[in-house]
Amino acid sequence: MDWKLELVIVPVTDVDRAKKFYTDQLGFAEDVDHSAGDSFRVVQLTPPGSACSITIGTGLTTAAPGSYQGTHLVVKDIEAARAELVERGVEVSEPFHFTAEGQQPGVDPNRAKYGTYLTFSDPDGNGWTVQEVPEPTPDRQ
Template sequence: MDWKLELVIVPVSDVDRAKKFYTEQLGFAEDVDHRAGDSFRVVQLTPPGSACSITIGTGLTTATPGAYQGTHLVVNDIEAAHARLVERGVEVSEPFHFTADGKQAGLAPNRGDYATFLSFEDPDGNGWTVQEVGKAT
């Protein structure tokens, strides 16, 4: 039996502001924007090429907006991802890797898969990590 992760609820304080960030700046597709009165709204958004979506909204979770940290997106070219985010106005870190002692360092010239990252936050402070996987070294 397969168990597939298909949806992650991300807590936000302003649904319209978050929706604009995720669609216009990150390029996520809007799959659903449904309201059932003033106390319930669900907005489902999917990163390009992803089988898993996120949902933001009202009445979905008791988690504090900005509480989520380290949710990962995976790309095969960290430099291209960085350039696209900068071009779209996202405040994003420079690409980095972790040293053997767990500290962040600049890019290694011959880095391998799973070793290179960048990070950014949504308008509420939910922290995202982008990880490079599948780039030929």
């Protein structure tokens, strides 16, 4: 049986501000924007190339805005991803990688697969991690 993660709820304070950040600055596609009165709104957004979407809105979760941390977006080229985010006005960290000594700044040209990252936050402080995976493993193509 397949168990597919297809939707993650991200808590935000201002739905319109968050929607603008995710669509205009991150390039996520708007799939749904539906309201049922003032107490319920669901906005579903999907990162380019992703099978999993996020939902922001009103009346969806009791989680505090900004409490969502560490969700990974995976890219093939971390430097190109960073350049695109910077061009779109996103405040993003410099790339870093992990070694036996812990987190190290920079991009090691001899880096191991899955070892280079960068981070950014949405307007509410929900933290995202971008991970470079240059070649997918056979079961994740």
